[in-house]
Amino acid sequence: MSRNSFKDLLPESRILDSVNDCEAYGHDWCRAYEGKASAVLLPENTREVQAIVQRAGEQKIALIPSGGRTGLSASATATSGEVVVSLERMRKIYGIDIAEQTIHCQAGVITEQIQRAAKEHGLYYPIDLASAGSSQIGGNIATNAGGIHVIRYGSTRQWVLGLEVVTGRGEILNLNGKLVKNQTGYDFRSLFVGSEGTLGFITECTLRLTRLPRSFPRIFCAAREMSDALRILELARSVSNSISAFEFFTEACLQYVLQHHSFRRPFSTVYPYYFVIEVEDMTDEESLRFQELFATALEQAWVSDVIFSQSQQQADDFMELRERIGETTASHYVVQKNDISVPVSSIPAFLRDVDELAKSTFVGCDILLFGHVGDGNIHLNIVKGEGLSRDEFFALCRAKESTIFELIAKYHGAVSAEHGIGLLKKDYLHYSRTMPDVELMRGVKRVFDPDGILNPGKIFDL
């Protein structure tokens, strides 16, 4: 049925409707929902996307803008017969401008290809994600992807110079082009960043790039109190503007990683908290000042132990301890993952509260806390205890998640730091946005998509 609606717009080979395709293109990496698309369309350029949207508007067909489908909040899912419009054929990189430090491409380009193309010219696209090998840049933009370097480089939002979009009204907009300075009316480009495909299709983009750093030296340290981390952050920031990561994890996390990988424990003593601080292109002067800083910190007992990386290999090993946590728990255990954020200065108090809450709620489970101190983003992983069945565990998680969200709201935090709302967190949006705020979002949605054909039911219901 839906297939026929579009058959004059695309060649047969670019309209898929096998059961397998409708299932595979219908879900993302969040496996809580089953894919049930009615067809999959594969446009190759903006004009084709426009024709599809115009036709869908006439016939009131729901469309799902689809990238690499690496999302974790079911933002790009077709769960009730919608038509998926995948941008996987829109992979042209039009060019890199070295003096401007920009790249212009179609939205279906894989994130890693952009990183690689930049690197070939001594340039750097600093948004780096675990899913960079599969995610598409259009999806990164639609979800304002973050990653590990947010403390220095911000999220995807900061790197989007211009967008070409097709709105739900079927109109093509060029938003800002390649202009660094432009003050001519509302910045719809920023509105599209993070709108999770509910306002329009992102079809092309121009991204900012920066200079490729030469090295990524790292400092590994341990502390007894989380509040000391803020002191270290403050001092480190007074030394350098180039702190490109400030990660933390607890002893419990370290134990999980060491149990499943052949890393050595970095210190002979066990400490409650560990930190990895990355300082891109650290200068000799900075290195000297960091050594003085940590000598003072040791004296004052703000940190308990510290190692400066002596090689890139050692620096990489430090970061591996942090980066393997998520994968280790996901591969070997039944785990409930939470992606939340609070203001940076609230991290110590929030961590204390959430740890206490989780331990008293999830008795017998392990509570793993890790994340990015520099940007307030905390990963709370709850590992199923032996005394609970899988079903009991997830039932408990569902029953108790509102207590965690209430705690987030108390600290003026976000129920989604970087994964987005999609279908998964729609019922919890009100912990981060007020009723009038959501009502305004509905109003804006109606302006850009009056027929409600774009990604219906994601973020909020109309």
Add this chain to the structure above:
Amino acid sequence: MSRNSFKDLLPESRILDSVNDCEAYGHDWCRAYEGKASAVLLPENTREVQAIVQRAGEQKIALIPSGGRTGLSASATATSGEVVVSLERMRKIYGIDIAEQTIHCQAGVITEQIQRAAKEHGLYYPIDLASAGSSQIGGNIATNAGGIHVIRYGSTRQWVLGLEVVTGRGEILNLNGKLVKNQTGYDFRSLFVGSEGTLGFITECTLRLTRLPRSFPRIFCAAREMSDALRILELARSVSNSISAFEFFTEACLQYVLQHHSFRRPFSTVYPYYFVIEVEDMTDEESLRFQELFATALEQAWVSDVIFSQSQQQADDFMELRERIGETTASHYVVQKNDISVPVSSIPAFLRDVDELAKSTFVGCDILLFGHVGDGNIHLNIVKGEGLSRDEFFALCRAKESTIFELIAKYHGAVSAEHGIGLLKKDYLHYSRTMPDVELMRGVKRVFDPDGILNPGKIFDL
């Protein structure tokens, strides 16, 4: 009449309606419009602003959100009996968080006070404007103010972490608070930045800060072709991520400055183009690499001459030559100023075209071109020639400005780089935004301000 509408909301001393006040608060630094407010209200907190907006909504009274009134596009003008709501009494700085690098304050705080407060804690608010001593931070946000450091630090948009606003519906929204990472629905914060007071009042904000640089060394050089500037920009960017200004001006500009100030000509030879490159906290290694780079550039004749500043005084003198251009022409001549931008890589071609166009159009006038190479922002100043009366000159400017705007549109540029649209450039918005785009802006305006009471007629007509 209007005074009575609000007299139960504010004490008498905070409702002004003398002829002088209604005139003074009714215009900004753009003197093309006369101030004709019917009253001026001086709220002290967000609740009072909310009460004013709610009352105005009930009685359909037009309100003008008003900051330091330093704008140059008549964005904050009351020209037909509107009520000005000045935030000049909302000057509380609530606090600075050093670890987070944030400052939280009311929207009426003077920009310079924020810069100063940050500096006291070794921090830096990098948005610096000629009007920083008078402009208010709320106005900076509402117009997405830029300034001289955009190449490194971006515009105000990049520094706004959270906003509190009162929408045209009289609702208070807290947009993002102090969160670095937050992916929970549309980013209305970004929509408010640059919306020129047409969607709501900005009442409070949390700004990001960064580390205070220790020094601002500068390189002064001359070139024969503007296209060489892009080559220099590219090479300079390959050396350092800390290029914080890349300014240019022509020999004609230099002559105007030297005529009215006691500076020395930097080179004994006259060159067509001059550049000032600022590299914050230049390291010894960077200094060495810049010297190598410029040795090559001289060899290849990409630059004709170069001086590295040997002291902050000398570095400041370099920048003075550039910074005095605007003031010199404004103080001593009759001049038409244009604030435009094009993609960085289009600067050489655009400058060639605009110079040719201006010279053939404004015969006998001097054409002064200067601005920011790094962010594509060009100031085109046309100085009245002796053969024209003042009236003839401005009539000619009005008659010919569309030819300049057409040239900007040809290069996909912006008719306003940083001054905004306001009343002054409303008729030229279509050179930078398409009809469907403007129609969407109208739709969004109606969502946030259904009664059309906020800054009516600015940017576009409803």
